[in-house]
Amino acid sequence: PAGNCAQWWIALFDTAVILGFGILAMFVLRSRRVRFASVSISLLCLLGYLTTLYMIGPKQLYWGYPALVVAFYLLKPEEAVAATGFCLLAMVPILATQVDVFAIATVSITMVLTSVFAYGFAALTRNQRRQLIDLATCDPLTGTGNRRALTQKINEVIAKNQRTAAPASLIILDLDHFKSINDEYGHGVGDQILVRLAEVINLRIRVTDSLYRIGGEEFVIVVDGQDIERASRLAEQLRTLVEANELAPERDVTISLGVAELQSGESGENWLRRADDALYEAKSGGRLDSCRM
DSSP: OHHHHHHHHHHHHHHHHHHHHHHHHHHHHHHOOHHHHHHHHHHHHHHHHHHHHHHHOGGGGGGHHHHHHHHHHHSOHHHHHHHHHHHHHHHHHHHHHHSOHHHHHHHHHHHHHHHHHHHHHHHHHHHHHHHHHHHHHBOTTTOSBOHHHHHHHHHHHHHHHHHHOOOEEEEEEEETTHHHHHHHHOHHHHHHHHHHHHHHHHHHSOTTOEEEEOSSSEEEEEEETOOHHHHHHHHHHHHHHHHHSOOBTTBOOOEEEEEEEOOTTOOHHHHHHHHHHHHHHHHHTTSSSOEEO
16 A cells, blocks of 8 residues: 555656646747746756655666756756756765665766766757857858848847837948949958948947848848937947948948837838838938938
8 A cells, every 4th residue: 555655646746747848848839938948847857857766766767867968958068067966966865775885886977977978969969059040140241140130139129129118229221332342342342341341330339239231231230228319329420430440442431321210019021111211211312321210
């Protein structure tokens, strides 16, 4: 009877763990908060393993290996190392009473080796994932975000605005007469001007702002948390700053800019279109000032 009772408790605990995984999966699908779910899943695996180890005994030792591997793939490296150390220390009391010293040493060494290999493969996977993200979201010439990254950022800003009503603005800018620069100096010099332009802009905008290249010589700045008045001042400062820098040999390089503030309930496509309309108006006005909408 006592054994049957223990089996029931173990079954109930296993059921609770499985339900926990199901709840976390639904949470990720609804909220997209992957970081929270990753930490929760890792803790569930490790604590579940340690709990069943104390409930059942050394027969559960083998479940510790996949639990540690999960931790290294879902947690930050330093967090996974700390989790491994905690797990090994927590195992000592139960193992010391039920297995010999040689078995404890064997388990400890094999778990450490498993953790080392898991750390290496997880680091390699993270690096490859980071490279894939860079390829998918970065402009290879200037290092700024590309159109895909801009779309993601705009969607994030709109979602934030819907939750908190925080202001946000777009600045769209375009190099004036860039085709003639390419024709006169060649595309190599044109590329260098684009790179230098991105550097000049990044030095002036805030850390919370972000720069994207969406066309040949067209860039977009997402000015998060700023209304159109402040974004317009930033646009004018950028226009003056670019004029003051010698981006091309023996030739002045200028930019035209359009500014648009996000309106309540507005789509990202319409927001970007209004900024583009403001840019067109600035160019039509003689390329001497920024325009806003």
